[in-house]
Amino acid sequence: MNSNINGVNYYYEWLSDYEPNRQTLVCFHGFTGTSQTFAPVFQKENDINILAIDLLGHGKTDCYVHPYRYQIECLCQDIALLTERLGIVDFSLLGYSMGARAALAFACLFPKKVQYLILESGSPGLESKAERMRRKNSDEHLAGFIMSHTLEAFVDKWENLSLFDSQKRLPTKIKETLRNERLSQSSFGLACSLWFMGTGVQPSFWQALSDIEVPILLIVGELDFKFQKIAKKIKTNKPDVSIKIVCDTGHCVHLEKPEIFSNLVHTFLFSYPNR
Template sequence: MSETTTVVLHGFTGSASAMVPLTSRLPQPVLAVDLPGHGSGPISDDPADYTMAAAVAAVVTAVTDRERFALVGYSMGGRVALHLAVAHPDRVAALAVIGARGGIDDPVERARRIAADEALAAQIETRGIEWFTDHWGDLPLFASQRHRLPAAQRAALRAQRLACDPGGLARSLRGMGAGAVDPIGGRLGELSMPCTLIAGADDTKFAAIARAMAAVIPRADVYLVPDAGHAAHLEAPDATATAVAAVTQAGFAPRVPLA
């Protein structure tokens, strides 16, 4: 292929269509992929279809005709992107992740997260998608959206979450949650492609995670998006798309003060 395709992966409760605020601003060609349990794809009852290995395989299958591609992922999609890049470094020409990490290396923190995700998955199944949509939207992680996103966009985001299949979300949490996946912190140093680790400047947790990952990935830069929280591609889509396109098209990240 003469042009490098940019493959975009959404976050938990998202879909390929939910990434339009980003994908519509990126140079074409762009391919957004629905991850297991999300979007318009079939919802499997088999837990084996919700492992990280299954998610990576699904993305590779979706891009099988593209020898090398740039890879972008937000949150859960960023986790998949990092695992895919480690598993198939020859396929990934450039990598950008937004508000993401590859997993949880600390065993105590990991066990705590697994328990929390299992409890949430059980509540999704018993209390239903409307309860979960309200619960998820009220998390402190997304607090900045309540004053940065217009009412119409917040309503559309809520409608998109309400359309999710509760079983698919529950199985996704159990199989692909941050605690459920094998941690790959010890392998990030193997990544040789140019990488941009993006976080909203107001998302202090993932800004710190981005800095920590950049310290071990040889060709990584950190880009903190001003005036944005965890979902930087929604709150500041122009700045986020600029950072993504810089690495996917030119192989470098724009520099900003990391205050």
């Protein structure tokens, strides 16, 4: 389904039947992903409304829009308007990788709308200006590669990053589905996402962590050492967060261990009866 938010068509899909008397979980995919990445994860859920959204530049959501619309603050404002239009006053929020950055930003910008926050392989951003500048240059270089090569050449390059080594062990059918999802993207949309919403240009939300009052769950793979380190640093800054490290799993936990991931999410969302 599509909804026009201030001139931008956002694609969203209910991955479960919607019932107004139960809580809603809104899902943000990662870079090169779409809302469909979560479809296999929540097939058996029947007590949560699952709403997945294609973020700007990805999937069936518009990509040819003004660059400022890609900025993470503008994206969050669009999502706030979209959920309001759907009649959802507040909800839980799940984000994977790039989507985790967007989910954390949303929780900081619209704290009264978020009930629970789940970050899979996520980061609050880079703390120093020098780190952000280095990453900005790296993101711009990758965006340039995307625009000067075929999408297939970029996907080949992307899939061979060490971050995704563990995905090579996935069943052939799942790997084919994942590759087709990446190949379905718009080169322009991916490049704009890097240029205007990449880690290098995103504000750092490290200092804002202490202001988030809702329960937070961090999910990270045992083989994803970089994001394990980030998760542990987040917990050092905010001791009340929960961390779940999933054994023998890399960056994309929800694809590599969908049943375990689903159980972790479900357990977390129902572990605070007083809320």
